[in-house]
Amino acid sequence: MIFVPGIYIMLITFPGVVVHEFAHQLFCRIFGVAIFEVKYFQMANPAGYVKHEPVRNPIHQLFICIGPFIINTLLGLTIAFPAAVPVFILGEGNFLDFVMLYFGFSIAMHAFPSTTDAKVLWDTIWHGDNIPLWLKILTVPIVALIYLGAAGSMFMLNLLYGMGIAFGLPVLIMKFLANYY
Amino acid sequence: MIENAPNEQEEQECPDACFQCNSPDYEPGYTVRLCKTCRKRFSRYPLKKNILLGAIGLGTLFAVSLYSFQYHFKAAISYEKGITYADNRDFVSAENEFQSILKRYPQNGASKVHLLTAYFYNNKLEAADSIRNELEKNPSLRYKEDLTEEVATFKDLWDKTHAQNPDLATAGECLERNRLPEADSILRKLVHANPTNWTASLLLSKCLRQEQKYTEALSICDRMLSYNHQLPAALAEKATLLKTVK
Numbered sequence: 001m002i003f004v005p006g007i008y009i010m011l012i013t014f015p016g017v018v019v020h021e022f023a024h025q026l027f028c029r030i031f032g033v034a035i036f037e038v039k040y041f042q043m044a045n046p047a048g049y050v051k052h053e054p055v056r057n058p059i060h061q062l063f064i065c066i067g068p069f070i071i072n073t074l075l076g077l078t079i080a081f082p083a084a085v086p087v088f089i090l091g092e093g094n095f096l097d098f099v100m101l102y103f104g105f106s107i108a109m110h111a112f113p114s115t116t117d118a119k120v121l122w123d124t125i126w127h128g129d130n131i132p133l134w135l136k137i138l139t140v141p142i143v144a145l146i147y148l149g150a151a152g153s154m155f156m157l158n159l160l161y162g163m164g165i166a167f168g169l170p171v172l173i174m175k176f177l178a179n180y181y
Numbered sequence: 182m183i184e185n186a187p188n189e190q191e192e193q194e195c196p197d198a199c200f201q202c203n204s205p206d207y208e209p210g211y212t213v214r215l216c217k218t219c220r221k222r223f224s225r226y227p228l229k230k231n232i233l234l235g236a237i238g239l240g241t242l243f244a245v246s247l248y249s250f251q252y253h254f255k256a257a258i259s260y261e262k263g264i265t266y267a268d269n270r271d272f273v274s275a276e277n278e279f280q281s282i283l284k285r286y287p288q289n290g291a292s293k294v295h296l297l298t299a300y301f302y303n304n305k306l307e308a309a310d311s312i313r314n315e316l317e318k319n320p321s322l323r324y325k326e327d328l329t330e331e332v333a334t335f336k337d338l339w340d341k342t343h344a345q346n347p348d349l350a351t352a353g354e355c356l357e358r359n360r361l362p363e364a365d366s367i368l369r370k371l372v373h374a375n376p377t378n379w380t381a382s383l384l385l386s387k388c389l390r391q392e393q394k395y396t397e398a399l400s401i402c403d404r405m406l407s408y409n410h411q412l413p414a415a416l417a418e419k420a421t422l423l424k425t426v427k
Contacts, residue, residue: 015239018232025226034215034223040232053213053223079243082250089257092286100246103239178261 009159010047015103016072016110016162017041021048023071024064024117028052031060046114054124058131061124065117066142072111076165080104084170101166109162112153118146256282263295272302273411290316294328301335302409304379310339341375349381356388364388372401379405379412386418395426 010017018040028035028050037051055061083100087093093101113121125131125139149157199207199216201223207214215223228236263278276299282292293312300309316332348367355364368385371378382405389398399422405415 015235018235022228022232029224029226032220032224034213034220035226036223038226040229053211053215056210079239079246082243082246082253085250085257086253089260090253090282090286090289091291092253092256092289096242096246096249100242103242174257175261178258178265181258181262 007043007045007047010041011043013106013109013162014041014047016076016106016108017048019072019075019107020068020110021050023068024050024052026071027060027064027067031055031057031063033060033064046116058125058128058135061121062135062139062142065113065121065146068113068117069111072107073165076104076106076108076111076162077169078104079107080166081170081173084167085174088167088171089174104166105162107162108165109158111161111165112149112158113146115147115150118143118150121146252285256285260292263292263299267295267299270302270408270410272299272409273413275299276303291328294331297335298331301338301377303412304414306339306342309335313339338375338377342378345371345375345378345381349378349384352381352384352388356384356391359391361388361392365392376404377408379414383414383418386415386422390418390422390425395422398422399426 021038021040025035025038027033033055034053035050036053037049039049041048052064055064080101081104083093083097083104087097087101121139122143126136152158197207198205198214199219200214201219202216204216204219207216208220211220259278259282263275263282266272266275266278276296279292279296279299282289283296286292293316297309297312297316300306300312313332313335348371352364352367352371355361355367364384365388368381368388371381372385375381382401386398386401386405389395389401399419402415402419402422405412406419409415
């Protein structure tokens with residue numbers, strides 16, 4: 001779920017919300033978890049959601065929860081990368097490059113799972129029956145990071161993350177590649 | 182958002198069957214009773230048409246962007262390599278990299294500024310000055326603010342070097358006529374006033390070599406090479422010196 005810090009920010013960066021919900025849906029599909037409803041984007045709080053059945057395997061819940069972090073980050077970086085290089089390294093960007101940067105940034109910005117995602121994860125794993133201890137321990141920092149990310153979103157942490165992934169990381173990767181190419 | 186299913190139990194006609202098709206063959210271990218086929222069908226919740234169209238559109242844009250990226254990639258690698266070479270004071274390699282970028286993007290302002298710097302340290306002052314003139318005459322050649330300082334620095338050094346040309350010519354003449362102490366004195370003054378006058382430094386090294394002041398001549402070469410590890414004339418002079426000393 002994505003809580004709305006500013007409905008207009010959500011509206012401007014709606015491709016990221018769509019991909020976020022799609023990532024939840026994708027992991028449900030991978031693990032064969034029944035989905036009852038998907039809202040990719042709406043002008044309300046939450047801006048998007050996926051209603052699915054409670055999982056049988058708690059590890060599936062972990063992946064369904066952090067799915068957007070993986071998918072949005074990778075997709076945001078992939079889309080922005082070919083555009084960020086001419087814009088930020090060569091200063092030779094064209095209109096299409098800026099469009100791709102917008103998509104890459106919007107998608108990467110919505111990578112953080114929401115606090116509701118964290119709550120579902122916590123309830124499933126920490127309070128679930130027959131959950132291995134290592135998984136419970138692994139869940140603690142993940143949930144803590146999600147809450148930290150949610151708190152940071154009030155200070156535009158998600159915006160900075162999106163910029164870092166879409167604008168900063170491609171430049172760093174190119175600098176790294178230049179040493180070995 | 183992930184929300185668990187609404188209470189489907191209430192909707193079930195038969196509590197011991199799949200709530201969708203009433204098959205008694207439901208999968209155990211799940212809160213929501215569904216048979217394998219129904220669960221698979223539910224997990225493959227269809228993507229809406231507008232989402233699919235959006236994804237296809239974005240995919241097409243990405244393919245176009247990726248197509249042009251192959252050119253950008255090589256140029257960006259060259260640019261980063263050029264910057265690294267310049268930082269490491271390997272200006273001949275840096276010059277090659279920035280020249281290759283300008284073949285692809287002849288109007289790339291930042292590469293022109295970096296090439297100007299490389300030309301300067303490679304003692305190609307005329308080439309460097311022609312780039313500076315081009316940058317001054319053509320304000321549409323955009324480059325980052327921090328590079329403006331580099332252009333201004335080059336202009337100062339160029340003016341300083343240019344002003345020393347008459348004295349340099351005199352020193353060259355003295356050296357040719359084997360008036361070594363006179364040439365030595367003029368060249369020392371020139372190099373002291375402007376340590377980045379590469380021609381004066383090279384002539385001074387040659388003069389000192391002819392005066393058999395090898396250690397001093399070597400230190401002049403090493404000083405030039407500390408500015409540019411690849412300055413060909415300085416490398417050649419140092420090689421000659423080392424051969425002579427042997």
